[in-house]
Amino acid sequence: MIDSIKKSSIEFFNTNGLPSKKLENWKFTSSKNFKNFNKSSSLDEIKKIESDELSIVFINGVLDKHSLENFKFADLIEVKNLNELTKKELLYCSESFLNESMFNLGVSEFENGSYISFKENSVIEEVINIKNYFFENGQNERVSSFNIFHINERSEISIIEEDIKENFSIFNLKLNKFICENSSIFKHGKAYNDDSQTHSLSYNYYQIEQDVALNVDSMVKSSFFNKEFIEVDLNKVGSDAKINILNLGKEEQHVDNNILINHKAEHCTSFQHVRNVLDNKSTAVFNGKVIVAEGAQQTDSNQSNKNLLLSLESNAFSNPQLEIYADDVSCGHGSTTGALDENSIFYLRARGIDYSSAQKILIKAFAKEVIDDFSLSSLQDISEIALDSWIDG
Amino acid sequence: MIKIKNLEASIDDKTILKGIDLEISAGEVHVIMGRNGSGKSTLANVIAGNEAYEVDGGSIAMNNTDITEMSIENRALEGIFLCFQYPVAIPGVGMAYFLRSALNAHRKHQGKDEMDALEFLNNAKAILSELGLDDSFLKRSINDGFSGGEKKKSEILQLLTINPKLAVLDETDSGLDVDALRTVAKGVNKFKNENNSVLIITHYQRLLNYIKPDVVHLMIDGKIVESGDMSLVEKVEKDGYSWLEK
Ligand SMILES: Nc1ncnc2c1ncn2[C@@H]1O[C@H](COP(=O)(O)OP(=O)(O)O)[C@@H](O)[C@H]1O
Numbered sequence A: 001m002i003d004s005i006k007k008s009s010i011e012f013f014n015t016n017g018l019p020s021k022k023l024e025n026w027k028f029t030s031s032k033n034f035k036n037f038n039k040s041s042s043l044d045e046i047k048k049i050e051s052d053e054l055s056i057v058f059i060n061g062v063l064d065k066h067s068l069e070n071f072k073f074a075d076l077i078e079v080k081n082l083n084e085l086t087k088k089e090l091l092y093c094s095e096s097f098l099n100e101s102m103f104n105l106g107v108s109e110f111e112n113g114s115y116i117s118f119k120e121n122s123v124i125e126e127v128i129n130i131k132n133y134f135f136e137n138g139q140n141e142r143v144s145s146f147n148i149f150h151i152n153e154r155s156e157i158s159i160i161e162e163d164i165k166e167n168f169s170i171f172n173l174k175l176n177k178f179i180c181e182n183s184s185i186f187k188h189g190k191a192y193n194d195d196s197q198t199h200s201l202s203y204n205y206y207q208i209e210q211d212v213a214l215n216v217d218s219m220v221k222s223s224f225f226n227k228e229f230i231e232v233d234l235n236k237v238g239s240d241a242k243i244n245i246l247n248l249g250k251e252e253q254h255v256d257n258n259i260l261i262n263h264k265a266e267h268c269t270s271f272q273h274v275r276n277v278l279d280n281k282s283t284a285v286f287n288g289k290v291i292v293a294e295g296a297q298q299t300d301s302n303q304s305n306k307n308l309l310l311s312l313e314s315n316a317f318s319n320p321q322l323e324i325y326a327d328d329v330s331c332g333h334g335s336t337t338g339a340l341d342e343n344s345i346f347y348l349r350a351r352g353i354d355y356s357s358a359q360k361i362l363i364k365a366f367a368k369e370v371i372d373d374f375s376l377s378s379l380q381d382i383s384e385i386a387l388d389s390w391i392d393g
Numbered sequence B: 001m002i003k004i005k006n007l008e009a010s011i012d013d014k015t016i017l018k019g020i021d022l023e024i025s026a027g028e029v030h031v032i033m034g035r036n037g038s039g040k041s042t043l044a045n046v047i048a049g050n051e052a053y054e055v056d057g058g059s060i061a062m063n064n065t066d067i068t069e070m071s072i073e074n075r076a077l078e079g080i081f082l083c084f085q086y087p088v089a090i091p092g093v094g095m096a097y098f099l100r101s102a103l104n105a106h107r108k109h110q111g112k113d114e115m116d117a118l119e120f121l122n123n124a125k126a127i128l129s130e131l132g133l134d135d136s137f138l139k140r141s142i143n144d145g146f147s148g149g150e151k152k153k154s155e156i157l158q159l160l161t162i163n164p165k166l167a168v169l170d171e172t173d174s175g176l177d178v179d180a181l182r183t184v185a186k187g188v189n190k191f192k193n194e195n196n197s198v199l200i201i202t203h204y205q206r207l208l209n210y211i212k213p214d215v216v217h218l219m220i221d222g223k224i225v226e227s228g229d230m231s232l233v234e235k236v237e238k239d240g241y242s243w244l245e246k
C-alpha cells in the first residue's frame, strides 16, 4: 500500500516541482535553497543513544527501538512500521497537504516510518520526551520522515519534541500525523532550540474526534529556515484545539507558520496565538485560517498573530483568514505588527531602569504572554531559559 | 534642589515652553496651575527627560549638576521622579518585578547592595496597606487593567518605594474620588520631608486642601506669569486665568 502512495507522491512532486510564490502558503517564502539539498542515504553506522525511561528517541527521523527498552510506559504502546499498516485511512493526511509538493516529496522519500499507538485509557501524567537526534551522513542532506502517533480513547498523553544535533547543515522534512480518539487529551509541545544552519519544513496533521482537548505549544529559536504546517480537523462535536507558538528570529532567519483549522462539527472551540519577535533581517510569516463548515454551529474560534519588530530590516507577513459557512458562530481574528512601545520604554527608564534593560523587559513581556499560555509547564521553563539567552545573546 | 533657567522646549517643531524659570529648594512644595494645554505636562516631561521633546534653550540643574542633556534613567537615578498623568499599561511585566528592578537600580547607583526579595516584599506590603491596596496588587502587570484610582495609587506606591529627591506630580489628583484623593495625599505627605521637594501640577484646589504648598506658580502659554502664595490658588478658583492675560 505504501509503495503505491509513494509512487503517486513522487509523480505529484515531479509534475509540480518546488513550491512557487504563486501559492498562497509560499507567497512570502522562498524555496530556492531547497535545491541545495539531496535525499539522504541511510546512516552507515548504527548510533547508540543513551535514553532515559521517559524518552522515545528518533535518529534521523527513524524510531530508535532501543529507546523503547527503557521506556517506562512500553506496555501502554503498540509500535508498527508504517509498511505494516493495512488501513489506508490511518495514513491519510489532509487534502491540503496532498496538494503540497514538499509534502509529497517527503512521502516519497521517507523510510521506516513508525506508527506509535497509545492504548485506550492510557493516562500518563509525566511528559514523554520525543528526542529527535540528527547525525550528519553526507553533506547537505534532506532527511525525510513520516511518523504517526495514535492517541486512543480516553488516553491522556503529553509529549515534548526536541531536535538535537551538532552544528551542520541539514534539511529536515518532517511529516507527522496525530490521531486523537474520543475523550482523549493530547498536549504536544515542541522546542526548536537549534543552531542556525537547519532548514526545517514540517507538516503536522491532527485528526481530532469527539470531546478531545488538544494543545500544541511551540517555541522556535534560531534556525535558519523553519516553516511549519499545522492542520487540525475537528471532526466531531465537543473538541477544543489550542495552538500557542512563539518564534524568535535573528539575523537572516525565516520562521513561518501555516495553520488551518477545520471546524467540521458543532460545539468545537479553537484558539491560535502566534507571536514572533524579529531582530536584524529576520522574517516571519503567519498564514492562519479557520474554516467553519456548514452545520458546525456553536463554533467558537479565535486567531491572533502579534509581531514585535526589533529592527527596521525585519519583516512580518500576517494573513489571518476566516471562512464561515455556518451562522451561529463566534469567530475572532486579529493581527498587529509593531516596534517596542516608546511610551513604555520611557516609563521604565523614568524609574531608573536603563535603556537596554527596559528593552529586554518589554521583549520578555511580549514573549511571555504566549509562554504563559503553554499547557506544559516544563516547556514553559525550557522556553523561558531559551528566551533569556536569546535576548542576552 | 532643582533650578530651571529660561527653559524652552518644543515638540514636532511646535514651541510649547517659552522660557520657564523655576527654582525649588529642599523641603519645599511648589504648585503649578494653568489651563489645559498651557504646557504643564510638557514641563514635567522635559524635567524627566522625555526624548519626544526637544529642548531649544535654557537649562535644568539638579543639586548643582546640569542635567539638561542627561538620559532619562540617569535623571531618575539623580532623584527625579515623575508621577505620570497617564501612566502606560505594560502587560506581562509584573508590578513586583518592576518595582524591585527600579529600586535596585537606584540602590546600585547609591552604592548599596540590592534589596533581597523578602525585604522588598515586606517594605512593599507596608506601603500597600497604607494605600489601601491588597498584596495581590504586586502580582498584576504594570497598570494593566487598573482603574483610574489604582493607576494613581500605583504611581504613589512607586514614589514611596523609590523615595526620590524631587517628586513631580502631574495631575495626580484628577479623576479621583474623595477617598482615593485622601489616600494619595496621605502618600505624598508621607514622602515629604525637609530634605526632598515636591512639584504639584494641578488645575484644582482639592489636593491642596491636604498638602500645603510653599509657592504657587501660574502658567499661561508656556510661561510662568505669576508666582505667590496660597492666595493665588483661591484667586484662580474664583476668577479663572483671564485676568493674567494682557
Ligand atoms: N505629543 C504631542 N504632540 C504634539 N503636540 C503636543 C504633544 N503633547 C503636547 N502637545 C501640545 O502641547 C501643548 C501643551 O500640552 P501639555 O503640556 O500637555 O499641556 P497641559 O499639561 O498644561 O494640559 C498643547 O497645545 C498640546 O496640544
Ligand SMILES: [Mg+2]
Binding pocket: B040, B041, B042, B085, B170, B171
Ligand atoms: Mg497635562
